[in-house]
Amino acid sequence: MLPFEASRRLIGPNLFFAGCGAQLETCGITADESLIAAWAERVRRARTRLGWDAGAVIARQHAKGASLVLSAPVVVEF
Numbered sequence: 271m272l273p274f275e276a277s278r279r280l281i282g283p284n285l286f287f288a289g290c291g292a293q294l295e296t297c298g299i300t301a302d303e304s305l306i307a308a309w310a311e312r313v314r315r316a317r318t319r320l321g322w323d324a325g326a327v328i329a330r331q332h333a334k335g336a337s338l339v340l341s342a343p344v345v346v347e348f
Contacts, residue, residue: 273299280339287326291341301329301336313340 275297280290299305306329313327325341 273297275335281344286328286330286339287341289325289341290344291326291339294338296335296338299335301331301338306331306336306338309338 273296274294276293276295278293280286280293282290284291284293286293309329310327314324317324322343326339327341328337328339330337330339
């Protein structure tokens with residue numbers, strides 16, 4: 271079983287920032303400071319490899335786990 275229950279694309283203004291991005295909801299794990307810091311570092315490395323500008327990286331802990339959110343550009347390919 272994966273340690274998350276939902277993921278979604280944020281296609282505009284949302285609770286975290288004014289632009290687009292993605293959100294992952296964890297469950298069944300403890301999202302402590304070290305886990306969140308490791309996730310944020312992986313987001314930064316992925317952005318660098320993708321050539322994306324730096325943006326928001328947010329973790330909001332709650333009773334069931336954490337919301338892990340990052341801003342990301344809209345990429346459309348046909």
